Amino acid sequence: MKFDLNCKQVTHLVLQREDRSLSWRERLGVRFHLLICKACPRFVRQVELMRGAMGRWKRYGDEAAGGDAPPER
Amino acid sequence: MNDFARQVEALRPQLIRFARTQLRNDAWAEDAVSDTLLAALEKPQSFAGQSQLKTWLVGILKHKVVDQLRRHTREATLMSDDDGADLDDLLFAADGHWREAPKEWGDPEHALRERQFFEVLEACISHLPGVQGRVFMMREWLELETDEICKELAITSTNLWVLLHRARLRLRDCLQRGWFDAHGASLTP
Numbered sequence: 001m002k003f004d005l006n007c008k009q010v011t012h013l014v015l016q017r018e019d020r021s022l023s024w025r026e027r028l029g030v031r032f033h034l035l036i037c038k039a040c041p042r043f044v045r046q047v048e049l050m051r052g053a054m055g056r057w058k059r060y061g062d063e064a065a066g067g068d069a070p071p072e073r
Numbered sequence: 074m075n076d077f078a079r080q081v082e083a084l085r086p087q088l089i090r091f092a093r094t095q096l097r098n099d100a101w102a103e104d105a106v107s108d109t110l111l112a113a114l115e116k117p118q119s120f121a122g123q124s125q126l127k128t129w130l131v132g133i134l135k136h137k138v139v140d141q142l143r144r145h146t147r148e149a150t151l152m153s154d155d156d157g158a159d160l161d162d163l164l165f166a167a168d169g170h171w172r173e174a175p176k177e178w179g180d181p182e183h184a185l186r187e188r189q190f191f192e193v194l195e196a197c198i199s200h201l202p203g204v205q206g207r208v209f210m211m212r213e214w215l216e217l218e219t220d221e222i223c224k225e226l227a228i229t230s231t232n233l234w235v236l237l238h239r240a241r242l243r244l245r246d247c248l249q250r251g252w253f254d255a256h257g258a259s260l261t262p
Contacts (some may be wrong), residue, residue: 006170
C-alpha cells in the first residue's frame with residue numbers, strides 16, 4: 001500500500017476534497033503527508049480560508065438586502 | 074410602476090453582477106436577468122415576504138442562469154489558451170515538491186472581516202479564464218454537484234476535475250498577489 005504521496009499529489013487531493021469525498025486510502029495518504037510536511041499544511045489552511053471566503057461572498061449576495069449590500073465593483 | 078416592481082427593478086444591478094460573474098458573457102447575463110425579472114413580476118404572489126426579496130430573486134436567477142448555460146453549451150465550454158494553462162509546473166518541481174512553499178495567510182478572520190478583501194476575491198473570480206470561471210461558479214454559487222455540471226455542460230469528469238483544479242490554484246495565486254502579499258501574516262501576531 002502506497003501512502004507516501006508527494007506535495008503535488010497532496011495538493012490535488014486537498015483541492016478535490018472541496019468537490020468530492022476522498023476514499024479512506026486517499027484520506028490516510030493526505031493525513032500522513034501533512035504530519036511530515038511543513039509546506040502543505042499551509043496550503044490546506046489557504047484552501048480552508050478560500051472556502052470560508054466563498055461561503056461569505058455567496059451569502060453577501062444571496063441575503064444582503066439594500067443597506068448591507070455586497071462589495072460593489 | 075407599482076411598489077413591488079420598483080423594488081424588483083432596484084435589485085437589477087446586483088443580479089446583473091452575479092449573472093455576469095457566472096456566465097462571463099454580458100448578453101447572456103442580460104437575458105438571464107430579464108427572464109428573472111419577468112418571472113418575478115408575473116407572479117408576485119409567490120413572493121410571500123417570508124424570505125427577503127433579494128434571496129427570492131437570486132433563487133430564480135440561478136435557474137435562469139442554468140437555462141442560459143444550456144442554451145449556449147458549446148460557446149460556454151470553448152477553451153481558451155488561458156483555460157488550458159497549467160500552474161502545476163510552475164508550482165512544483167519534477168519530484169513533486171513545492172518550488173516555493175505556500176505562504177502563511179494568517180488568521181482568516183483578519184481577511185474575512187474586510188470588505189476590500191471581498192472586492193479582491195470577486196475581481197479574482199472574474200479574472201479566471203472563461204471556462205474555468207464558469208465551472209467554478211457552477212460549483213460554488215449554483216452549488217451543483219460535479220456530475221450535474223458535467224451533464225449540463227456536456228464535458229467529461231476528467232475535464233471538469235482539471236478545470237476545477239486550475240481554477241482553485243489560480244484563485245489562490247490571485248489572492249496571494251492581490252491581497253495577502255500586502256495584508257498577509259503581518260497582521261497575525
